[in-house]
Amino acid sequence: xxxxxxxxxxxxxxxxxxxxxxxxxxxxxxxxxxxxxxxxxxxxxxxxxxxxxxxxxxxxxxxxxxxxxxxxxxxxxxxxxxxxxxxxxxxxxxxxxxxxxxxxxxxxxxxxxxxxxxxxxxxxxxxxxxxxxxxxxxxxxxxxxxxxxxxxxxxxxxxxxxxxxxxxxxxxxxxxxxxxxxxxxxxxxxxxxxxxxxxxxxxxxxxxxxxxxxxxxxxxxxxxxxxxxxxxxxxxxxxxxxxxxxxxxxxxxxxxxxxx
Amino acid sequence: xxxxxxxxxxxxxxxxxxxxxxxxxxxxxxxxxxxxxxxxxxxxxxxxxxxxxxxxxxxxxxxxxxxxxxxxxxxxxxxxxxxxxxxxxxxxxxxxxxxxxxxxxxxxxxxxxxxxxxxxxxxxxxxxxxxxxxxxxxxxxxxxxxxxxxxxxxxxxxxxxxxxxxxxxxxxxxxxxxxxxxxxxxxxxxxxxxxxxxxxxxxxxxxxxxxxxxxxxxxxxxxxxxxxxxxxxxxxxxxxxxxxxxxxxxxxxxxxxxxx
Amino acid sequence: xxxxxxxxxxxxxxxxxxxxxxxxxxxxxxxxxxxxxxxxxxxxxxxxxxxxxxxxxxxxxxxxxxxxxxxxxxxxxxxxxxxxxxxxxxxxxxxxxxxxxxxxxxxxxxxxxxxxxxxxxxxxxxxxxxxxxxxxxxxxxxxxxxxxxxxxxxxxxxxxxxxxxxxxxxxxxxxxxxxxxxxxxxxxxxxxxxxxxxxxxxxxxxxxxxxxxxxxxxxxxxxxxxxxxxxxxxxxxxxxxxxxxxxxxxxxxxxxxxxx
Numbered sequence: 001x002x003x004x005x006x007x008x009x010x011x012x013x014x015x016x017x018x019x020x021x022x023x024x025x026x027x028x029x030x031x032x033x034x035x036x037x038x039x040x041x042x043x044x045x046x047x048x049x050x051x052x053x054x055x056x057x058x059x060x061x062x063x064x065x066x067x068x069x070x071x072x073x074x075x076x077x078x079x080x081x082x083x084x085x086x087x088x089x090x091x092x093x094x095x096x097x098x099x100x101x102x103x104x105x106x107x108x109x110x111x112x113x114x115x116x117x118x119x120x121x122x123x124x125x126x127x128x129x130x131x132x133x134x135x136x137x138x139x140x141x142x143x144x145x146x147x148x149x150x151x152x153x154x155x156x157x158x159x160x161x162x163x164x165x166x167x168x169x170x171x172x173x174x175x176x177x178x179x180x181x182x183x184x185x186x187x188x189x190x191x192x193x194x195x196x197x198x199x200x201x202x203x204x205x206x207x208x209x210x211x212x213x214x215x216x217x218x219x220x221x222x223x224x225x226x227x228x229x230x231x232x233x234x235x236x237x238x239x240x241x242x243x244x245x246x247x248x249x250x251x252x253x254x255x256x257x258x259x260x
Numbered sequence: 261x262x263x264x265x266x267x268x269x270x271x272x273x274x275x276x277x278x279x280x281x282x283x284x285x286x287x288x289x290x291x292x293x294x295x296x297x298x299x300x301x302x303x304x305x306x307x308x309x310x311x312x313x314x315x316x317x318x319x320x321x322x323x324x325x326x327x328x329x330x331x332x333x334x335x336x337x338x339x340x341x342x343x344x345x346x347x348x349x350x351x352x353x354x355x356x357x358x359x360x361x362x363x364x365x366x367x368x369x370x371x372x373x374x375x376x377x378x379x380x381x382x383x384x385x386x387x388x389x390x391x392x393x394x395x396x397x398x399x400x401x402x403x404x405x406x407x408x409x410x411x412x413x414x415x416x417x418x419x420x421x422x423x424x425x426x427x428x429x430x431x432x433x434x435x436x437x438x439x440x441x442x443x444x445x446x447x448x449x450x451x452x453x454x455x456x457x458x459x460x461x462x463x464x465x466x467x468x469x470x471x472x473x474x475x476x477x478x479x480x481x482x483x484x485x486x487x488x489x490x491x492x493x494x495x496x497x498x499x500x501x502x503x504x505x506x507x508x509x510x511x512x513x514x515x516x517x518x519x520x
Numbered sequence: 521x522x523x524x525x526x527x528x529x530x531x532x533x534x535x536x537x538x539x540x541x542x543x544x545x546x547x548x549x550x551x552x553x554x555x556x557x558x559x560x561x562x563x564x565x566x567x568x569x570x571x572x573x574x575x576x577x578x579x580x581x582x583x584x585x586x587x588x589x590x591x592x593x594x595x596x597x598x599x600x601x602x603x604x605x606x607x608x609x610x611x612x613x614x615x616x617x618x619x620x621x622x623x624x625x626x627x628x629x630x631x632x633x634x635x636x637x638x639x640x641x642x643x644x645x646x647x648x649x650x651x652x653x654x655x656x657x658x659x660x661x662x663x664x665x666x667x668x669x670x671x672x673x674x675x676x677x678x679x680x681x682x683x684x685x686x687x688x689x690x691x692x693x694x695x696x697x698x699x700x701x702x703x704x705x706x707x708x709x710x711x712x713x714x715x716x717x718x719x720x721x722x723x724x725x726x727x728x729x730x731x732x733x734x735x736x737x738x739x740x741x742x743x744x745x746x747x748x749x750x751x752x753x754x755x756x757x758x759x760x761x762x763x764x765x766x767x768x769x770x771x772x773x774x775x776x777x778x779x780x
C-alpha cells in the first residue's frame with residue numbers, strides 16, 4: 001500500500017491512498033506556485049480547512065461546490081461556507097479534540113495557536129479557532145498538518161496522536177506578502193526555521209516536511225532542513241522541502257520523491 | 261460539613277455546601293436527561309457559565325432572571341446576556357486568571373482550550389474565550405469544571421489550583437447530536453476517554469467525575485472509568501460516572517453517592 | 521549604551537535606546553497615574569499594542585495620528601484603527617510567532633493567553649488574538665511585555681526568546697475597576713502575585729518588573745516583590761515596582777532607577 005502526498009504549494013496538499021483521498025488547505029487560485037487550478041482537482045473524500053486565511057481556505061468552496069465533497073473546518077469557516085451557499089450537511093464544524101468521521105475519513109483536529117477570522121456577505125465579522133489536523137491515509141502513516149500554528153510544547157500531541165509525517169510551516173511565502181498589507185514587513189512565518197525543527201522533534205515525526213513557502217530556495221526553508229537534523233535526537237528523522245507539484249510516495253516505513 | 265454535588269445531566273451541576281450554592285452550566289430545557297426544569301432550581305448564590313454553547317449556557321438567563329442570581333462568564337456570554345435583558349450589575353465577565361468574588365463565592369477561572377461564540381438579537385456575532393472553573397464550596401473541597409476544554413498539559417493548573425474533584429468531559433452526548441448538524445459525525449467529545457483520564461492525573465484530583473454524556477452506559481464513559489485507574493500514579497484516585505439527578509456527598513476526605 | 525525604560529502607569533512603557541524609541545500600550549487618557557498626556561509623547565519609531573482593552577490600546581490611535589508612528593498589533597486592533605481612520609500602511613497586524621520589522625524595530629510577538637475584542641464604528645464586533653511582545657532596544661537587552669496573559673508554562677518562550685527584562689502583570693489596577701462593571705468584584709489580575717513571580721522564573725529574566733497596577737503600595741505588588749525572590753532558582757533575579765513616571769536605566773548587565 002502506498003500513500004501519495006502531493007504538494008500544491010504554500011500549505012496545500014492532496015493525500016491519496018487506496019482508501020482515502022484527502023485535500024488540505026486548497027489554495028490554488030492566486031497561488032503562484034500552484035501546479036494546477038481548482039478545476040483540475042479530482043473529487044476528494046473530504047476537504048480539510050485549517051482556518052479562514054485566504055492562503056489556506058483558498059478554493060475550498062469552489063471545489064466543494066463542483067465535486068460535492070464535504071468539508072471539515074472550524075465554526076467560523078463553516079459559517080462563511082454556508083453563507084456562500086454550501087448546504088449545511090456538506091460542512092462539519094469541529095474543534096480541538098473532537099474527532100470526526102467525514103467522507104469515510106477519521107479526522108483528528110489538534111490544537112493550533114494562531115487565529116482565524118472571516119467576513120460574511122452582509123459584512124458581519126466572525127472569529128473562530130484555527131485547527132491543526134492529524135489524518136491516517138493508511139495504517140501507520142499519520143500525517144500532521146500544522147495549520148499555521150506558532151510553536152508551543154507539542155510533546156503531548158506527539159504522545160497522544162503519534163504523527164509520523166509532519167507538514168511544518170517554517171517560512172513566510174514571499175510571493176504572498178501583498179495579502180497582508182501594512183507597515184514594515186514580516187520577517188518570519190508563524191514559526192522560525194528553528195521553531196519548526198523543534199516541533200518536528202517534539203512531535204516525534206519521522207518525516208519533517210517543510211510547509212508555507214513560495215520557493216524551496218527560501219533561506220528559511222534551507223535553514224529548516226539543516227536544523228531538523230541538528231535538533232533530531234532520534235538520528236533517523238528525514239527533512240525535506242518539496243517543489244510544488246511534487247509527489248512524496250510513502251510506503252510503510254520507506255518513502256521517496258516521485259520522478260517527474 | 262458536607263458538600264452536595266448534584267449532576268443535572270450533560271455538564272450541569274448544582275453544588276451546595278453550608279456556605280454556598282453554586283450552579284454550573286445549567287442546561288435543562290432540551291436536555292433529555294435533566295432531572296428537573298429551570299423553574300425547579302433554587303436560587304443559587306452564583307451561576308457559572310463556561311461558554312456560549314447551548315448545552316452549557318442552557319437556561320442560565322431564565323434562572324438568573326427569575327431568581328436574581330448573578331452570573332460569572334466570559335465577555336461574549338456577558339454581551340449575550342445583557343442583550344437578552346439582564347442588567348449589567350448581575351453579570352460579571354472574567355477571563356483566565358482573574359479570580360472574582362460574586363455572590364460571596366470566590367470563583368477561579370482557568371484556561372480552557374475550546375471556543376465560544378454567540379449571536380446577538382440584532383444578528384451580530386460575538387466570539388469570546390471559554391472558561392474552566394475552580395470553586396471551593398467548603399475548605400479543602402476544590403471542584404474543577406472542565407468547560408469543554410481539549411486536553412493540554414494541565415500540570416501547572418494542578419500545582420497552582422490543586423483541585424480535588426474534577427468534572428471531566430470524556431464523551432459526546434449522543435442525544436444532542438442534532439445540536440451540531442453537518443457532514444459525517446462526531447466520533448469523540450473534546451477529550452477522548454484516555455485524554456480525560458490523563459487530565460485527572462495531571463490535575464491530581466482525588467475524584468475524577470465523568471462529564472459531558474447522555475448515558476453512563478456510553479462506551480466512552482465506561483472506558484474513562486477504566487482508564488482513570490490505569491493512568492493513576494497515586495493509587496488513590498476514584499473514578500465515577502453519575503446518573504443525572506444523583507447527588508455526590510463529599511465530607512472532608514470521604515465521599516459517597518446519596519441513596520435515591 | 522543605555523536603555524531608558526519609562527513606566528507610564530498601568531501597562532504603558534516608553535523604551536528609548538540610542539537606536540530605538542518604542543512605545544507599548546500607551547494608555548494615558550483616563551489613567552490616573554499617567555505622568556503625562558498623549559500629546560507629551562515624543563514620536564516613537566513604533567507603537568506596540570497588545571490587545572484591544574481600553575487600558576492597553578489607550579491613546580495609540582491619537583499618538584499614531586499625531587506623530588505618524590506605525591503600530592504593531594493583532595488583526596482586530598488593526599481593523600479598529602483603520603476604522604478610526606489610520607491608513608493601512610501605518611498599521612502592521614501580526615500574530616504569535618510572526619516577527620515583523622516596523623519602524624526599524626524587530627518586534628517578536630509571543631503567545632498571550634487572554635482575550636481581545638473591539639467594536640467598530642458601525643457596531644460590528646471584532647475579536648482577535650492578544651499578543652505579548654519581545655523587543656531588543658539594544659543588543660542583549662531583551663524586554664518582554666506580558667500583554668495581560670494568564671500564567672502558563674512559559675519555559676519554551678524563555679528558551680527561544682531569552683528575555684532579560686520582564687514586564688509582568690501581578691495585580692489589578694484598583695483605580696480602573698469602573699472600566700469593568702458587573703456583579704461582585706475582581707479579586708486578582710490575570711496573574712496572581714505568585715503566578716507572576718513564577719513566570720519570571722520560567723522566562724528566566726534578570727529583572728522582574730511589576731506591571732498592571734495603580735499604586736506600588738498595592739498588596740499584590742508587594743507580594744510579587746517578595747515572591748520573585750522566593751521562586752528564584754538563580755539567586756540573581758531582581759524584582760522591582762516602578763512609580764509611574766520613573767525611568768529604569770539599563771546599561772549592559774547593570775541597572776538603576778533614575779533620580780527624579
